[in-house]
Amino acid sequence: MELPRMSLCAIWSFLLLSSIHVPCFFGSAAHFSNETDLLALLKFKHLITDDPLHSLSSWNHTLHFCHWQGVTCGGPRHPQRVMALNLTAQKLVGPISPYIANLTFLRMIDLSANSFYGPIPEEIGRLFRSRYLFLTNNTFTGEIPANLAHCFKLQILDLSGNQLTGRIPTELGSLSKLTSLILHRNSLAGSIPPSLGNLSSLLNLRLSVNSLEGSIPDDLCQLVSLKFLGLSINKLSGTIPPRLYNLSSIVFFSVGLNRLHGNLPPNLGLTLPNLQRLYAGGNQFTGPIPVSLSNASRLSLIDLEDNSFSGSVPLNFGSLKGLTSLNLWGNELGIGKARDLSFLDSLTNCSSLKSVHVGRNRLSGALPNSIANLSTQLTFLHLGSNMIFGSIPSGIQNLIGLTLLDMELNYLTGTIPIGVGKLKKLEVLVLDSNELSGKIPPSLGNITRLFQLILHENNLSGSIPSTLGNCIKLNLIYLSSNNFSGTLPSQLFSIPSLIVFQAGNNFFSNLPHEASYLIAIGAFNVSNNKLSGEIPSWLGNCLSLEYLRLDGNFFQGSIPSTFSTLKGLRYLDLSRNNLSGKIPRYLEMFALEYLNLSFNNFEGELPKQGVFGNVSRVSVLGNSKLCGGIHELQLPPCSKQASKNRGISLASKVKFSIIGVVLGLISLSCFFAINLYRVRKSRRKPFDVPSMEDLFMNVSYAELYKATDEFSPANLIGTGSFGAIYKGILDRVGTMVAVKVFNLQRQGTLRSFMAECDALRNIRHRNLVKILTCCSSIDFKGNDFKALVYEYMSNGSLEKWLHREGHDQLTRNLKFTQRLNIAIDVASALDYLHNHCQTSIIHQDLKPSNILLDDDMIAHVGDFGLARFISEVAQSSSVGMKGSIGYIAPEYAMGGKASTQGDVYSYGILLLEMITGKGPTDDMFKDNLSLHHFAKLALAEGVMEIVDPQLILEEAEVIQDNENQINTRNRMHDCLISMVKIGVLCSTESPRKRMQMRDVVAEMHTIKDLFLGVMIHQDEQVN
DSSP states (O other): OOOOOOOHHHHHHHHTTTTSOOOOOOSOHHHHHHHHHHHHHHHHHHTOOBOTTOTTTTOSTTSOGGGSTTEEEOOSSOTTSEEEEEOTTSOOEEOOOGGGGGOTTOOEEEOOSSEEEEEOOGGGGGOTTOOEEEOOSSEEESBOOGGGGGOTTOOEEEOOSSOOBSOOOGGGGGOTTOOEEEOOSSOOOSOOOGGGGGOTTOOEEEOOSSOOEEOOOGGGGGOTTOOEEEOOSSEEEEOOOGGGGGOTTOSEEEOOSSEEEEOOOTTHHHHOTTOOEEEOOSSEEEEOOOGGGGGOTTOOEEEOOSSEEEEOOOTTGGGOTTOOEEEOOSSEEOOSSGGGGTHHHHHTTOTTOOEEEOOSSOOEEEOOGGGGGSOTTOOEEEOOSSEEEEOOOGGGGGOTTOSEEEOOSSEEOSOOOGGGGGOTTOOEEEOOSSOOEEOOOGGGGGOTTOOEEEOOSSEEEEOOOGGGGGOTTOOEEEOOSSEEEEOOOGGGGGOTTOEEEOTTSEEEEOOOSOOGGGGGOSEEEOOSSEEEEEOOGGGGGOTTOOEEEOOSSEEEEOOOGGGGGOTTOOEEEOOSSEEEEEOOGGGGGSOOSEEEOOSSEEEEEEOOSGGGGOTTTEEOTTOTEEEESOGGGOOOOSSHHHHHTOOOOHHHHHHHHHHHHHHHHOOHHHHHHHHHHHHHHHSSSOOOOOOGGGSOOOOOHHHHHHHTTTTOGGGEEEEETTEEEEEEEETTTTEEEEEEEEOTTSTTHHHHHHHHHHHHSSOOOTTBOOEEEEEEEEOTTSOEEEEEEEEOOTTOBHHHHHSOOTTHHHHOOOOHHHHHHHHHHHHHHHHHHHHSSSSOEEOOOOOGGGEEEOTTOOEEEOOOTTOEEHHHHHHOOOOOOOSOTTTSOHHHHTTOOOOHHHHHHHHHHHHHHHHHSOOTTOTTOOTTOOHHHHHHHHHHHOGGGTSOHHHHHHHHHHHHHTTTOHHHHHHHHHHHHHHHHHHHHHTOSOGGGSOOHHHHHHHHHHHHHHHHHHHHHHHHHHO
């Protein structure tokens, strides 16, 4: 039957307007085509909700649409039809208009690296002429439209970096011209469609970082032209189809972080002769590493970490002239023989080798002297956690490119070679937990780039060489549990940011007379050594000092008068010395939270005001010549008679000493508990809190009721497990505060209240939320009421900045520098809690919602409701999983006790979340896929593939402004790579393998220095 003829408008209505409504334009065909493209573009613009770069400002009637930004018209036959739409990295926000389907001559669509959201319009499937479709790095949701298969000319389909769900459409297997199918970094589920085996032209198949499951289809073995195969970070199981190893064209083979098992075939290097990168880490592979890999002569990266490979490391890897990275960490390699390390001999032929990671295996034997002949380009050498014995070869000095040398947790003996001082690029030297002896070579002072020197738990002795003062970037010296002695060299005190850990040694003599570079120091701890002499007066110049510990030494003389300038001092411990004289009255004026002057020779009348008026915050035991003070301290009165009878019985002294010790260590929670008891007895007396002179101010329920406008929902700024947080203005101070009101009906709330008080009673750090006061009273209905009052943080929580919604997506955009600074702030806070408090504190609930940002975007860690002291954990027999899902360390789920390493795990997850913009409970992270694994794979496949699109846009702007600064871009990438590495190391499953927070702080400052160098470099180029 003959079809009736249709008008041009009717044809368009039938083909294009059945699902979208476009007005018909009458007139010439040329006029119709131009008007259709014009209208389609205007409709596209109409749905854009934000255009911060004004990329579409030219899209108006004053200029022909062929000259609009991002629009390309072309072709001799159709010069005024839109051929390409390229709006990559323009920060555009909004959905894609279905009218885009009316641009029927489109060959290419590139909308990558924006903030487009919503589903991918099915109408795109009508663009039959399309060859290239790039929608990567947006926030598209929903399923992949199956009718994209109608775009039968498609050559590249890139939908990576979105939030797409559902299955991979089977229909895509009909795109016979497709050369690249890139769907990685989504939340796709189901199995890999066997129909993809029909894509005979396919060169690039990237399906990594999804939730794909099932086995790898044997049909993929038909892709005879395939060069790039990326299937990592999924839930794929079973074995790899044997025929897949016969695709000789493959250059990149990545199946890491799945559930695959079996052996790698012995002839792998013969069947994949063009292989350049092999990534199979994080699976359950067993058996030996194929010796035939050496036949893949172009192989540059071998990453088989975290499997169960056994046997010897192949001895013929030296034939891989282009090998740059060998990562065999975390296997069962080694046979306990002296020849286990012989593979290092062959690696001397790899002139491009940059990193060797063979830690956490069973490698035994002595380090061969051939290690000295490894590539001078080698930057990372990790041999830790093995069974290596013998000495460190002196030839190690030849590896002049090293930035990290890690041989921890072995059985190394002998001395540290003097030649290590020739490694001028070395930044991290880790030799802890061995049996090294002798002295620290003075030559280490030649390594001016050195950031970390970690030598604890050895048998080292002698003094610290003064030459280390030349290492002006040194941030951490960890020398605990050795046999060091001698003096602390004054040169070390000229390094501004130095952190020294030297417990369990025998340092003696005086502190240096001058330390002018320490003026900005916030904490100074040289406790438990054999230091003597007078306390140096220069400490009074450290105006930022908040935390000072000189206890457990042999200091003598009086407290320096210069201490009167330390008005920011919060914690002062001078106990267990030989100090004498009177206790200065200016200490009454300080906002001290803890003062310990016990076991010295102080005399005279003890002040009563300020910290001296709070028995839970002051300890003066063992000073027999003191008198007066508050009654609770039970000192004799300051009278002549008391002087004669000052000798109290031995039993009384013991009794008072025991009481004083308990009082000196008692927490603020006990202080609150006593007063709570009084409140319950009277039911009407308000809780008695210290005065303003003693840090806290007295605040009543009525004041908080008024300050928060009767706890109005309009002032509600957050809710948590144990209560709600309101903002308000206290009349007496006229400043905004945050009031945390505890829900006493919830079980465990009182414990949380006391824990938070306990943790915050004597800690103070610029990156911890500052508590102003507490209120424990009764409300107007006679019910118990408990609240804590904090400084108000105007920029809210990090959670709201990382995971934006609505308009916040535009206004709350964290720049890279802000993220870096916040990461450093949080690391510094945890380092303080873990390593610089009198008793280490475990936070237990680190997450973005508990990190608050002030006016200057400085981060403050808050919510100590789950915090616990290390000593409390050690004495407790109970275990339990506390914290927030996604941030809880895996050992907690198995009944492990709380530890500082649990906080390190949470920090690692937090850092990765800040970089990727994805939380650990994101829909894409299920079963075997986690944020940790997501980032770990990216270290092999490309970190920029996983970073938050907002950072990609920022980086694109830098490049756009400095088009020739390729080196600058690479260095910026290096910063992100380094941060991901730290996040991965901190969030590894084994607590023993996680970094320490002190190390994290040092590493993060290194990254910041690198980035600042980048910015300086940019400025120089501009000028």
